[in-house]
Amino acid sequence: MSTFSAPKGTYDLIPPESETFLAVREAIAAPLRRAGYGYIETPGFEHTELFARGVGESTDIVTKEMYTLTTKGGTELALRPEGTASVLRAALQRNLHRGALPVKLWYSGSYYRYERPQAGRYRHFSQVGAEALGAEDPALDAELIILAVDAYRSLGLRNFRLLLNSLGDRECRPVYRAVLQDFLRGLDLDEETRRRIDINPLRVLDDKREEVQKQLDGAPMMRDHLCDACREYHEQVRSLLTAAGVEFTDDPKLVRGLDYYTRTTFEFVHDGLGSQSAVGGGGRYDGLSEMIGGPALPSVGWALGVDRTVLALKAEGVETEVPARTEVFAVPLGEEARRALFSVVTELRRAGVAADFAFGGKGMKNAMKSANRSGARYAVVAGERDLAEGQVQLKDLDSGDQNPVALESVVTTIKEKLQ
Secondary structure, three states, rough: OOOOOOOOOOOOOOOOHHHHHHHHHHHHHHHHHHOOOOEEEOOOEEEEEHHHHHHHOHHHHHHHOOOOOOOOOOEEEEEEEOOOOHHHHHHHHHHHHOOOOOEEEEEEEEEEOOOOEEEEEOOEEEEEEEEEEEOOOOHHHHHHHHHHHHHHHHOOOEEEEEEEEOOOOOOHHHHHHHHHHHHHHHOOHHHHHHHHHHOHHHHHHHHOOHHHHEEEEEOOOHOOOOHHHHHHHHHHHHHHHHOOOOEEEOOOOOOOOOOOOEEEEEEEEEEEHHOEEEEEEEOOOOOHHHHHHOOOEEEEEEEEEEHHHHHHHHHHHOOOOOOOOOOOEEEEOOHHHHHHHHHHHHHHHHHOOEEEEEEOOHHHHHHOOOHHOOOOOOEEEOHHHHHOOEEEEEEEEEOEEEEEHHHHHHHHHHHHHOO
C-alpha cells in the first residue's frame, strides 16, 4: 500500500466509475454544442482579487472557503472556487466582447473550496458550465435553462426540480435591500448573521439553519418590490420556459450564494441527495463585468455539478450508457501470433474499433480470463497452426460461438459484425 492517500475531501476517479463521469460531462456539453457554445478553458488558479471583487467579499466562498497562496514574487493567487469570474476575465482579456454578441462559451473543469466534507460536498469537485456574455434578453436566460433541463433528461434523470426567482436590478434592489434590512434587524440573530445584514442582507434569506428560517416567516420578498422592467423581464422568462414544456417552482427566497447575480436566478435540486440537494444553478449577472474592471456586459450562465449529477443518477437507479472500453480482445498463442495479432489490434484501433491485447505472454486460460474481464464482444485467437492456414479464430464472448476468419479480412469482418 502507498504511504500517501488523497487529501481529505477529495477523491480519485478510476475505471469503471470514471466512465460514468465522462458520460455525464459529455451529456451536459452536447446540448450546448448544438446551441452554438464554444469551449473555453481557463487556469486552475487566478489572482485572488478577481474572486474577491467578482464573487463578493461577504460570501462564505471568499471569506472561508478559498484556497489561497502567495507566490515567491509576492503575488496573491487562489485556486478557482467557481468558473464564471474566470471565464468573464478571459473573454475580456482576449477582447471577445468586441465581436458578435452574445459570446456563448462552455467549460468543464475542477474547482476547489475548503468546506466540511460530506456526501455530495467535496473540497475538489467537477462542474460543467455555460456563459452567454453581452446580451440582455429573457430568451437567452430561457435558452440556458432549457439546455440544462435537456441535458438532465438525456441522462435519464427525472426527479429534479427547477427553482426560479428574480433578484431585481440596480433600480429596484436597493429599495428592497433597505426594507429587508429593517426587517432583519428586528430578529434574534447571532453576531455573524447580523454583520451580513449590513453587507449582503439577501444572503440571510439563504441561511439553512432552522432557527433562522423560522424567524423569516413574513419577511419582505423581492418579487413584491420588482420594478416594472424587471417584472416584465421575469414574466417573459417564465412564459418561454412554460412554452418549452419546462416545469418550475417560483421560490421567492432563492438568492444563491454569490453576490453578482441580478434578475433571473435559478437552481436545480434533487430530493434524493439529502442536505446537499442542489445539483446545479445559475442566473443573470449584468454588473459582474464592471465589478472586475470591464465594460458593461450583461450576461447569464450556469454551472452543473458533475459529482452531484452522478449521485442523483445513482439515487434514481439510472444506469448511464457508456461506450465500450474494449470491443475486441486479441489472444495470441506463440511469438509469431503475438506479432500478427498486435498488427491486427493496431489496424482495428485505426479503423475506430476499441481493441486490446493479452500483454505479458499469458497462457490461453489466463488470456481468455482477461478477455472476459475486458467486456469485449469478440476475442481474436490465433496460434501457429491458424497462421499457417492464413486464418484466426473469432470467438463471440457472449454466445461462445467460434469460427475461423481469414487473417487478411478479420478487420473488415469484425467491423461488419459490430455494426
